[in-house]
Structures are given as structure tokens and as C-alpha cells.
Amino acid sequence: MTQTVNFSEQLSLRARALLHGLGAAVPEPGPLPARTPISGGVLLSLAVDAPVDVDAAIGRAATAFETWRTVPAPVRAGLVRRLAQLLVAHRDELAELVTLEAGKIGPEALGEVQEMIDVCEFAIGLSRQLYGATMPSERPGHRLMETWHPLGVVGVISAFNFPVAVWAWNTAIALVCGDTVVWKPSETTPLTALACHTLLRRAAVDVGADPAVHQLIQGDASVGAALVDDGRVALVSATGSVRMGAAVAPRVAGRFGRCLLELGGNNAAIVAPSADLELAVRGIVFAAAGTAGQRCTSLRRLIVHRSIADRLVERLAAAYSQLPVGNPLDDGVLVGPLIDERAFAAMQKALVGSVAEGGDIICGGERIETLGPDAYYVRPALVRMPGQTELVREETFAPILYVLTYDELDEAIAINNGVTQGLSSSIFTLDQREAEQFLAGSDCGIANVNIGTSGAEIGGAFGGEKQTGGGRESGSDSWKAYMRRATNTVNYSTELPLAQGIHFG
Incomplete structure (x- = not known):
């Protein structure tokens, strides 16, 4: 797509066409602008939900839960299966809408939609594997076991950088677990949320499920706060900043609800002397510059052995100089825009601060003004x-990728761990001992060998430690966060022995 005088208007018309193709009604104008970082212009404006609307949406989800929880899990999976089919059918349209609202390049947007499809497939299989355990009882004629039951209404608060995948992680798993969902998306990406909500409602109608199992609420932080504070919401799954999590967690805990938090990441990669540098450069550049550095798993700190630091920095600078930055709708572009002016200002402030702290900006950081004054395209920065x-x-x-040096691996691992966040980490090494030492020593929820810090698969549990929140989403046994556990004892004898050999009466 080429730039014209009416470029923003073209994007707005395209957004309307995509919504129509996805079966979503173009929203009535309202006070919530859906902006595109591609040009900085407004695609559409939407109405926001008032407190009474949020209350009603949660009420509908709570009512629907009473029936949905009784539907057998493999039958509940039929809804998720139909959603996956619709996502496959509309993958290109939804991906393009992600590009318009979040600024992701085409391959990354398509990858995000594919991630939705993958997690739906995972959830379908999971519906027949919500296993409990049977334990030996110390009492004769007794069976001791645990069973898992639907939890209730799940509130999902998502961020702009993964406007659809994180919703799918939560929603696909929650639905097969027997929960209902109320979704508060980022106010930066309301159109992708409307599209996903429409597809899920259509899937529900197609399989004869109650469409009320999913509710969408739109608006600013006050809408999210109403979701957080409502006692009918059993679990709040919130993705965002550490500051946001610090506000959400005590409010949910204060009403004895549950939290699943996916917060900040200050991710590091260690490059050892034995590393395959060609492999390392490819992994580092994607992890640091992909999505314009706006992933929670983006690589932000590079910890390089002193003996190879100059050589690696030279190769990275050469790679950075070749990165095509520009309109994410154009073929060949690898780095799209920052989400808004505030993100650009934060980047510039950090670069100024890095020089004040003795840093050397090797390359990048400058703004590229190609698509108008309200769009913020920058060259990825490399700073020693x-x-x-x-x-x-x-x-x-x-x-921004900060380059640090180390002499001994213990020192590098200490640097990796020396931040308050604990999401993702990696090491590039061909030494098995170094790899194992790193895997045992990293304090992050994700620790990789010979790949970057971003690009997690849906089969593994995703999440981090420390100020990252401690939550786990998507694969492995993350489903347990969406269910409640009951310990059951069945006495099939004619006696009534007590545990611990207690005799009473």
C-alpha cells in the first residue's frame, strides 16, 4: 500500500471492510478512538461501556456459567473447535486488522492468528485430559482422590502488543474448563477485540452453545477496574505493566479472588565464547527488533563474553543497518511503528539517559518520518x-538493546538475574556444561538455549517470576489456574475409621 494524501482515510476504509468481512458490524461512533500506528490517524471511533453495562455483562456471564459448567468438557470443546475453524477461514482478514491496529508486520500478525488456532487445538485435546489424581488412603475401605471443577467467570484484561493471541490463550482454555469469559481489551486495539468477539459469538450459535458465555466490554482503565473489583469474577487474568499488576493484585486479593498476572519483562541473552555467532546474530536481531521491541519477551539486555564482544557488536551493527523500517503493510518491511508518541518519548528518554550513564549508542534510535507527523517509526538502537x-x-x-560484558559465566547469570523482572532469558553456547549451568541458574520463567528470548510455543506454560507476576498461561498444566480443586474421600466400608489413627468415643 502506497502513501497518498488520504492515506489515513484509506486505512479507515480498509478497517471497515475487514470488519464487514469478519462479520462484525461497524460500531456506532463514540468517544473511544481506534487509532492506527501506521499513520497515527483514527480508523473508527467506538462507544464505551458505562458501569451499568459492565455490571450487566458480568451478570450475563455469571448466569451463563451455571449452565455451561454442567456441559461435559468434550462437548464444550465443540465451541472452541468451531472458533478454530472460523479463525482458519478468516486468518488473513484478522491478521490485517492486527496490523492496522497494532502495527505488526504481516508475517508477525499472521503468526499471532496462527497462535490462536494452535491454542484452540491444544484446548480441544485438553478437554479430555482435565485429570485428577487418586492417592492411597491410610484407611481401609476408603478411596482418596482429587477432582477439578469449573471456577466461574474469568475476567481477561489484555494489552495492545498481542491484541488477539493472549485473549485466545485465556479464552480457549477457560471455555473447555467450563468457565465463562468477560474480556476487557486494550483501549488501543478495540477493533480486533470486536472481531474476535463476533467470531466467538458466531461459533456459539453454530454449535448451539449459549453466546452469553463470552462478553466484551470496551473502555479505559475504569472499565477494567470494575471488572477487577467485582466479586462475581472468580479469576482476573491481566496482561500489562508491572504498575498495572501492582494495582490489580491487592484489589483482587482484597475480595479473595484469584489473579493470573503476566507483567513486565527485562529479558537478557548471554553469548558465550563457544557460541555460533551467525546463529546468535539472527536470534538476537529478531528478539530485539521484532515487533519494534514491543513484546514482553523482547530482548533488552545482551550479556557478551568480553573476548567476543567487539566482534559481535560489529556484526549486530551491520545487521541493524540493513533492517527495513516502514509501513508494515508493505512487503519486505521487518520493523513497523511504535504504538504511539508516548512510546517514542520513552525510548528517546532512555537513550539520553544511557549516554548520561556512560553508554555509547552504536547505531539507531533516530526517528524516520515517512508516513506523517503522527506516526512514530524508529531505527532499533544498539547501545554499549x-x-x-x-x-x-x-x-x-x-x-533498545543494551550490550554488557562478562568474564565468568557465574557473573553473566548474576547479571541476567539482577533485575526485578523475571520473564524470559537465553544463552547462546555450544558447551553443554554452560547450557546446563544457565538453565539451573536463570531465575526466569522461560530459559532458552541457542534461541532468542521471544517466540514461545503454545505447548509450554508461558509466564515469569518476580515482578513479572508468577502467572502461567497457555500450555502444560496452566489449565489448573482456571479450575478449582476438590479433595474427595469415599468410604465404601461399613466402618468409620478416622485419619491419623484417632479414636473418638
């Missing part, structure tokens, strides 16, 4: 730092 300064310990949600 004298050490892990206070600035380096902070997460800047932008494509």
Missing part, C-alpha cells in the same frame, strides 16, 4: 553500556 546501571534495570518498551 559500562555495566548494568539503574537505567538498564528498567524496562523500556521500545527497540
Whole structure:
């Protein structure tokens, strides 16, 4: 797509056409603007939900739960299966809408929709594997076991950088577990949320399920706060900043609800002397510059052995200079825009601060003004730092990669662990001992060998430690967060022995 005088208008017309193709009604104008970072213009505007609307949506989900929880899990999976079919049929349209709202390049947007399809397939299989356990009882004629039951209404609060995949992680699993869902998307990406909600409602009608099992509420932080504070919401799954999580967690805990938090990441990769540098450069560049550095798993700190640091930095700088930055709708572009002016300002502030702390900007950081004054395209920045300064310990949600050096692996692992976040980490090494030492020593929820910090598969549990929140979503046994456990004892004898050999009466 080429730039014209009416470029923003073209994008707006395209957004309307995509919504129509996805079966979603174009929303009535309202106070919530759906902007595109491609041009900075407004695609459409939407109405926001008032407190009474949020209350009603949660009420509908709570009512629907009473029936949905009794539907057998493999039957519940039929809804998710139909959703997956619709996602396959509309993959290209939904991916393009993701590009329009979040600024992702085409392959990354398609990958995000494919991630939705993958997690639906995972959830379908999971519906026949919600296993409990049977334990030996110390009492004769007794059976001791645990069973898992639907939890209730799940509130999902998602962020702009993965506007559809994170919703699918939560929703596909929650639905097969017997929960109903109320979704509060980022106010930055309301159109993709409307499209997904429409597809799920259509899937429900197609399989004869109650469409009320999924509710969508739109608006600013006050809408999310109403979801967080409502006692009918059994679990709040929130993705966003550490600051947001620090506000959400005590409010949910104060009403004895459950939280699943996916918060900030200040991810590091260690490059050892034995590393395959060609492999490392490819992995580092994608992890640091992909999605314009706006993934929670983006690589932000590079910890390189001193003996190879100069050589690796030279190769990275050469790779950075060749990265095509521009309109994510154009073929060949690898780095799209930052989400908005605030993200750009934060990046510039961090770069100024890095120089003040003794850093050297090797390349990048400058703005590219190609698509109008309200669009923020920047070249990914590579910065050598004298050490892990206070600035380096902070997460800047932008494509800045700080390069640090180390002499011994223990020192590198300590640098990796020396931040308050604990999401993703990796090491590039061909030494098995170094790899195993790193896997045992990293304090992150994700630890990789010879790949970057981003690009997690749906089969593994996703999440992190420390200020990242401790939550786990998607694969493995993450389903347990969406269910409640009951321990059951069945006495099939004619006696009534007590545990621990207690005799009473």
C-alpha cells in the first residue's frame, strides 16, 4: 500500500471492510478512538461501556456459567473447535486488522492468528485430559482422590502488543474448563477485540452453545477496574505493566479472588565464547527488533563474553543497518511503528539517559518520518553500556538493546538475574556444561538455549517470576489456574475409621 494524501482515510476504509468481512458490524461512533500506528490517524471511533453495562455483562456471564459448567468438557470443546475453524477461514482478514491496529508486520500478525488456532487445538485435546489424581488412603475401605471443577467467570484484561493471541490463550482454555469469559481489551486495539468477539459469538450459535458465555466490554482503565473489583469474577487474568499488576493484585486479593498476572519483562541473552555467532546474530536481531521491541519477551539486555564482544557488536551493527523500517503493510518491511508518541518519548528518554550513564549508542534510535507527523517509526538502537546501571534495570518498551560484558559465566547469570523482572532469558553456547549451568541458574520463567528470548510455543506454560507476576498461561498444566480443586474421600466400608489413627468415643 502506497502513501497518498488520504492515506489515513484509506486505512479507515480498509478497517471497515475487514470488519464487514469478519462479520462484525461497524460500531456506532463514540468517544473511544481506534487509532492506527501506521499513520497515527483514527480508523473508527467506538462507544464505551458505562458501569451499568459492565455490571450487566458480568451478570450475563455469571448466569451463563451455571449452565455451561454442567456441559461435559468434550462437548464444550465443540465451541472452541468451531472458533478454530472460523479463525482458519478468516486468518488473513484478522491478521490485517492486527496490523492496522497494532502495527505488526504481516508475517508477525499472521503468526499471532496462527497462535490462536494452535491454542484452540491444544484446548480441544485438553478437554479430555482435565485429570485428577487418586492417592492411597491410610484407611481401609476408603478411596482418596482429587477432582477439578469449573471456577466461574474469568475476567481477561489484555494489552495492545498481542491484541488477539493472549485473549485466545485465556479464552480457549477457560471455555473447555467450563468457565465463562468477560474480556476487557486494550483501549488501543478495540477493533480486533470486536472481531474476535463476533467470531466467538458466531461459533456459539453454530454449535448451539449459549453466546452469553463470552462478553466484551470496551473502555479505559475504569472499565477494567470494575471488572477487577467485582466479586462475581472468580479469576482476573491481566496482561500489562508491572504498575498495572501492582494495582490489580491487592484489589483482587482484597475480595479473595484469584489473579493470573503476566507483567513486565527485562529479558537478557548471554553469548558465550563457544557460541555460533551467525546463529546468535539472527536470534538476537529478531528478539530485539521484532515487533519494534514491543513484546514482553523482547530482548533488552545482551550479556557478551568480553573476548567476543567487539566482534559481535560489529556484526549486530551491520545487521541493524540493513533492517527495513516502514509501513508494515508493505512487503519486505521487518520493523513497523511504535504504538504511539508516548512510546517514542520513552525510548528517546532512555537513550539520553544511557549516554548520561556512560553508554555509547552504536547505531539507531533516530526517528524516520515517512508516513506523517503522527506516526512514530524508529531505527532499533544498539547501545554499549559500562555495566548494568539503574537505567538498564528498567524496562523500556521500545527497540533498545543494551550490550554488557562478562568474564565468568557465574557473573553473566548474576547479571541476567539482577533485575526485578523475571520473564524470559537465553544463552547462546555450544558447551553443554554452560547450557546446563544457565538453565539451573536463570531465575526466569522461560530459559532458552541457542534461541532468542521471544517466540514461545503454545505447548509450554508461558509466564515469569518476580515482578513479572508468577502467572502461567497457555500450555502444560496452566489449565489448573482456571479450575478449582476438590479433595474427595469415599468410604465404601461399613466402618468409620478416622485419619491419623484417632479414636473418638
